Each structure stands twice: as structure tokens, then as C-alpha cells.
Amino acid sequence: MPExxxxxxxxxxxxxxxxxxxxxxCGAPLLHITQTSRNAQGEALEFSDILCRSDVYEFxxxx
Numbered sequence: 001m002p003e004x005x006x007x008x009x010x011x012x013x014x015x016x017x018x019x020x021x022x023x024x025x026c027g028a029p030l031l032h033i034t035q036t037s038r039n040a041q042g043e044a045l046e047f048s049d050i051l052c053r054s055d056v057y058e059f060x061x062x063x
Contacts, residue, residue, distance in 0.1 A: 001039065001040075002037040002045055002046070003038060003039055003040040004037070004038045004042075005035065005036070005037045005038075006035070006036045006037075006038075007033060007034070007035050007052075008034040008035075009031060009032070009033050010031075010032050011029055011030070011031065011032070011054075012030050012031075012032045012051075013027045013028070013029065013030070014018075014026055014027055014028040014029070014030050015050075016049070017018050017033065018030070018051060022051070022053055024053055025026070028053075028054065029054040030051050030052060030053060030054060031052040031054060031057060032049075032050070032051055032052075033048075033049075033050040033051075033052065034047075034050075035047070035048045035050070041043070044057070
């Protein structure tokens with residue numbers, strides 16, 4: 001069972017490679033989210049690294 005989740009959100013500029021994948025101009029602003037979930041022993045259960053277009057996302061947090 002996850003005991004701890006850590007989220008890091010930051011704005012980044014889009015690289016050439018990612019721009020092609022997301023169909024946006026190189027240098028366009030993106031939201032970069034890194035998430036790590038750990039169990040009670042501190043072992044990583046899940047890791048995700050997400051890039052979101054700045055014009056197409058919604059962010060919701062529930063406790």
C-alpha cells in the first residue's frame with residue numbers, strides 16, 4: 001500500500017524531440033510533473049515523469 005506520495009511540478013521549455021511528439025513549437029512552455037509513491041518501508045512503488053502541454057491540461061488534487 002502506498003504510504004507516501006511526492007509530486008514535483010515545474011515549468012520547462014519544450015525540447016525539439018518532445019515538440020515533435022506533442023505537436024507544439026520547440027521552446028513552448030510545458031508543465032513537467034514527477035511523481036513518486038513509496039510504501040511504509042520507503043521502497044518506491046511507482047514513479048512517473050509527465051510532460052503536459054501548457055494549453056491542454058487540468059490539475060486536480062484530492063486528499
